[in-house]
Amino acid sequence: MSSFGKIVVRIGSRQAMGWTLLITLLTFATAAFAQDAAAPAAAAAAEPAKPDTGDTAWILVSAALVLLMTPGLALFYGGMVRGKNVLNMLMQSFIAMSVITVIWITIGYSLAFAPGSPFLGGMDYVGLNGVGQETFTLNGTAITIPHQVFMFYQMMFAIITPALISGAIAERMKFSAYVLFIALWSLLAYMPMAHMVWGEGGYLFKLGALDFAGGTVVHILSGISALVLAIMLGKRRTERSEDLRPHNLPMTLVGTGLLWFGWFGFNAGSAIAAGGLAGNAFMVTHIAAAVAGLTWVLIEWIVLKQPTALGWATGAVAGLVAITPACGFVGPMAAIVIGAVVSLLSYGAIKMKGRFGYDDTLDVFGVHCVGGIWGALATGLFAQQSINAANTTGNGLFYGGGMTLLSKQAIGVVIALVLGAVMTVIIASILKAVMGIRATADEEDAGLDLTQHGEVGYAGPASGGEPIGAGHGASHGTPVLQPETAR
Amino acid sequence: MSSFGKIVVRIGSRQAMGWTLLITLLTFATAAFAQDAAAPAAAAAAEPAKPDTGDTAWILVSAALVLLMTPGLALFYGGMVRGKNVLNMLMQSFIAMSVITVIWITIGYSLAFAPGSPFLGGMDYVGLNGVGQETFTLNGTAITIPHQVFMFYQMMFAIITPALISGAIAERMKFSAYVLFIALWSLLAYMPMAHMVWGEGGYLFKLGALDFAGGTVVHILSGISALVLAIMLGKRRTERSEDLRPHNLPMTLVGTGLLWFGWFGFNAGSAIAAGGLAGNAFMVTHIAAAVAGLTWVLIEWIVLKQPTALGWATGAVAGLVAITPACGFVGPMAAIVIGAVVSLLSYGAIKMKGRFGYDDTLDVFGVHCVGGIWGALATGLFAQQSINAANTTGNGLFYGGGMTLLSKQAIGVVIALVLGAVMTVIIASILKAVMGIRATADEEDAGLDLTQHGEVGYAGPASGGEPIGAGHGASHGTPVLQPETAR
């Protein structure tokens, strides 16, 4: 763990130069542009193997599906806030599609996947240098799809992960600070974590910790960061006079549907091939989500006497989170248990929020961090090597593998928690000092749509209502003649 | 037909033990869990043929597309009810994703697809025992995708089918009774029907009746059940003082779009391979929907002088329904006829509703049952063996095949009608006696969102409206300073 300690410090010191880094990015970009011309030519020379069309088709689709999760998340979150903040909530997701893409193609992909230290990738792929249409090899596995396809499939993960954080800081963060936060967090928290877990020669990969589709990289990392940022930002001004209920739950349910749909690309796409393993991941993803949604609803039926739509949606997402790290390693019956337990845990965690008094607006910690931790550990309980031969660490505890895998899983969890928390404290502290991270009280009261974006989500007569004037062809009264002077 | 008579009785008697069955399910689940460990190992031993990556990619995607149809259906229906029932309407679809999944993986898939009697599958696949990552054979056809992928692709059909029923009983059914109803209906109506049509050694399969993607299994079965349940439940309390118009037609149109999109997976995925047959199914699906939407709009243009958006959407869905059984057997010009005729039939059927006085709220019978019957029979009219060599029954009537195919199609229709009606009467009668199936008058008046789920769909100032306070950077007046005491 000492080497891990080192990396944090190294990154920490780099943080002080946040602005420098952004400028450097542009330089990289320019440099890359020059290399760009040469790249494909060189690539053509190498051309190790023709991509498999079926695998490529599946990962193209999976990339599109994961991209769609970001609008899905926007809706899931957007429906839960008040109408005066809906556009800001949506934009916190959508802007990640722009910002993280630029970071990823200039330097991010290289930091995450290129060979380098066990903790961070090197500069080989800066500006997508050497990332061409040919297949390639990652951590000793021959990948059967074009390198570029792999690159942008992974990009979609990098996009949604910081957007997850926005749920915790909803309705009160300055938009400019949010944009800078996710940019820096992506560089300083996401890239190292992704490299450790999935990158060429990554620390956790070599250790043998398993994370099929991002329980640590995506959910624990963003979940803990969300909690820390929510605490640093402070609570919303929720005087009792305002209706704090979700302004549009159908929107949240549509978002849930899109997230579930996209999650098939997220989890089953992580097989990076269209075969039995993708099938297993798809199957257990669906099962865990279904069971978790059902469990949440049953809890509410018992506790509140009424099963809520928001409860079902929350449970379903928690189930999707929990199965994410496990989906390429566990079978369907494990998925049932993982789904059922995550709803119990997340429900409990959300209930605790009241006691601790922090304002994690849309429960990112309770759903993503708690769900991610459970999923990572559950992998250590339920993994079966018969499902995925690439798991050379061993079976989970319940399948006779002992504590070996479980303890490695725990190390992954701890690293994600520490990395996320530390980086968030550092980045948010700097931004707080430099520019402030919180909207003013006035802005918060007036709504972030109006004050951060100069727009409103909904305008005009109550949702379109009943236009005046007589209907066409079916009028009961005198038609309204609009005289010329009315123009 | 005598053996069919028997099966109904057999299932009927089983019905009396509804609750026992649910408990039994849990037992199965536990048992299956134990077997689960062994299954993949055994499977690995067998491993008959590597799955085709292209076919697998397509069915993975198709499964995701069919899953998305359930949220699509939720929106399609949700937009048509009153705002006070929107969440209940959505949840009637979403909860099926949870409930049916649990049933399917424990026992449902086995009852539907495992070898057994011609009317119901056996116990071979209980708890997904023996359903692994390898390819398999179904009714003599070598399937080129992993068995698990086939299993969950079919699961998506099992999910949406009972959800279709919810449209007929909208705005008045007790949520708890609804959940139990679809669970039991899935076991007692859907599983036998699916087995007869698609399962290993199914009665209608062996008979040579054709149903490519579920005209009988999905649409006739759910449509007739919807009608029966709507009649048993009684009419809504629609006093003249309430605005009964659809509360949000844009929501209905989005739902239509998602249904259409997902239906490509439903119909073209049913080829279980990515080739010419899938292409044919995709093509005729689109054509029938397009023509049916156009036809409905033209009918309205003639009858009402105005083509409505809801009319187009209704026609499109009716077209999708009608082409479902036919899509793997008929060509594009037949699709035009099928689409045009279904709108005439469904429009007529919906018009008749007024005369009979039942309250099929969102016209599930008129669209799905009528459309499904037409589609099943149309297969008997337009099928061409040149399109699908797997059709060994013969060409349709209009392509020189005589009455052979058509009469087999009629048998399928009758079986679906009888099975759906009988099972619905049995299940609904029991639930009515045991717990009641209808919300109280008070609950209905107050809205099912509030009374079944304790939530409202939309909250806060009229849809977010205009927040008070001065805009940022563009204020014309004095900014509102919110004094500390306001916190």
Added chain:
Amino acid sequence: MSSFGKIVVRIGSRQAMGWTLLITLLTFATAAFAQDAAAPAAAAAAEPAKPDTGDTAWILVSAALVLLMTPGLALFYGGMVRGKNVLNMLMQSFIAMSVITVIWITIGYSLAFAPGSPFLGGMDYVGLNGVGQETFTLNGTAITIPHQVFMFYQMMFAIITPALISGAIAERMKFSAYVLFIALWSLLAYMPMAHMVWGEGGYLFKLGALDFAGGTVVHILSGISALVLAIMLGKRRTERSEDLRPHNLPMTLVGTGLLWFGWFGFNAGSAIAAGGLAGNAFMVTHIAAAVAGLTWVLIEWIVLKQPTALGWATGAVAGLVAITPACGFVGPMAAIVIGAVVSLLSYGAIKMKGRFGYDDTLDVFGVHCVGGIWGALATGLFAQQSINAANTTGNGLFYGGGMTLLSKQAIGVVIALVLGAVMTVIIASILKAVMGIRATADEEDAGLDLTQHGEVGYAGPASGGEPIGAGHGASHGTPVLQPETAR
């Protein structure tokens, strides 16, 4: 160019027979029906090569994705109009799914893709004659997917293109006139343009002008037609007393998400195979959209001090437009430039609108025509043969190819502009004379939903609001007993 002049005239003269043509279509359809029976049999005889399952899977999915863009467009546009016109706006997109499909399968596909003159296809594929499940050859390239799949993949392009025009004429066009307009426009503008660019022996194809996924065919053609039609139609009656702001921006953002998602099928699907080229197209599509969205937001941050959600959405779509013709020919760094520049150009173009005084309601010209022109020319600047060997014209200007490619690109742009403008003037003039194209002032004031469709988008108590009566299980007061007399 003289031969081009000829074709316009030829089509122009045919225009006078618009109605005749529609009737002729029906005749074709009937004829085709007869041929239909024979077609597959003949096809089976030929059967040149088995389709590649991976490529087929990808194009099946791509077709579904492109189809979904039309609902996406409907939402993108629908959110921007006033609530009283929302259904009309949505229907202008959805009806294209019906109308263009009928045109395409009867005669359109043949006019666009069958061998014929360099300017218009012949009658070989009328009624889908000879378009079967087997693979085929297009312009010398062996296509590895079934001909039918290629046919309906292209159909989806034909559907969305005329729907794009609806944004410019929003809130004031007669629905009947709109339907006839897009039908005729599709035949007289889209089919020849598609043939010239992509069809067998098309003029621009042979010239060596490049348009990977439809910069000229889709965006310039529809964009210029939109401008012309908006001018011919006149401005909306936008008295200052009405709230003209977008009635539902979340709807517009969801639409943007669906468009982006679907655009992967549009652009990467245009590789007609699942390989490195599709990957390149997918990658640059995403990058251009991301960068353009970011650029637009940065422009607003500088100019207005506030980045708007609508601005981001507009930029993203502009980026998608601009990369469309280029995506199969340029690399990632070119995509950054293309994305950044298009937002500058479109932002400027929209700003100019005020000066010229035409009412292009939702800025179709500024986004699609301007973006399309830039994209077509940018292909001439940034194309690299190393990315796509099928580009035999040469590298772009910035990669040492000189003016060769650029000048051919310019010819493509000019042809699209002239063809679109001329055809729109002709069709709109005839419709204006025959039936009128504009809703009456009364209809416009009352809203097109009510007057064109006899419906309203939203009905009932303010968006569902708070139902009266006591909640279930959690009442604070006396429950409301609804006496029997209330029925």
Added chain:
Amino acid sequence: MVKVEALIRPQRVDEVKAALDEIGISGMTITEVRGTGKQKGYTQHYRGAEYTVNLLQKVKIETVISDTDVEKVVAAIVGAARTGEIGDGKIFLSPIIDAVRIRTEERAENAL
């Protein structure tokens, strides 16, 4: 002239409208409002957190009538709006000085 302002249950709007039509009162204006009085609210849970709703949906019907019609109108409204349960609502009467029909500039009772 008198303005009759009735606060009633949303479900009773059409009944009240019909009752007024019957006695020859066809001009009226309707507003969606929320109210509280003897009838109290209820509690909802969102992800377990409790939200109390105190204001219930009501509809305000306003009609300006001549003094002589007052009792007739009150009786009609009461007859149509009453369920006998708490929350049935109230009727308030207030004086109107003058009325103007915008279309014709008729005044007072002629404008109704």
Added chain:
Amino acid sequence: MVKVEALIRPQRVDEVKAALDEIGISGMTITEVRGTGKQKGYTQHYRGAEYTVNLLQKVKIETVISDTDVEKVVAAIVGAARTGEIGDGKIFLSPIIDAVRIRTEERAENAL
């Protein structure tokens, strides 16, 4: 003081507001309402089923003014809201006993 309550067509709000501004009346409150009177509703069809809409959208403008301004204000509203067609709406005048400006606790005319 008098409260002027005008029920007008939604499209005329800005014209009326401008006309009032011109004569120095800037304080007012606006509510979305539905109304019925001489102008009747229309029929719609959803899947062929008929729905009748009787209540048309109107806007209520309320402004409290001093007694001396009444005729001026009425004339301004009539001038701006009138189209001459049925459905133009009504103006009602009612007495106001007192007014309070919450911010300053000024009373009566000073509060307007």
Added chain:
Amino acid sequence: MVKVEALIRPQRVDEVKAALDEIGISGMTITEVRGTGKQKGYTQHYRGAEYTVNLLQKVKIETVISDTDVEKVVAAIVGAARTGEIGDGKIFLSPIIDAVRIRTEERAENAL
């Protein structure tokens, strides 16, 4: 009887409601309205085009009370609704001739 009509900021509704509850006034009706007065609007940009918003969201609270309660009620509202900034709103008092409780047909003060 007197009708107290207060136009206040939306954020102050609960405070005002609580203040009224405290002095024993529990019946009231609330309407979402838009208003203009000393407080002006703001400008928004959509794709660069400018839209001016002049009408700001306010809430109207109406409560009919007996004459003796008037000053108490006014003081309670002022106390709870005031921020001291422009836009705090107004209170108008108007006469009520009679009141009817629909449920019981009680009249006048008994109906409140």
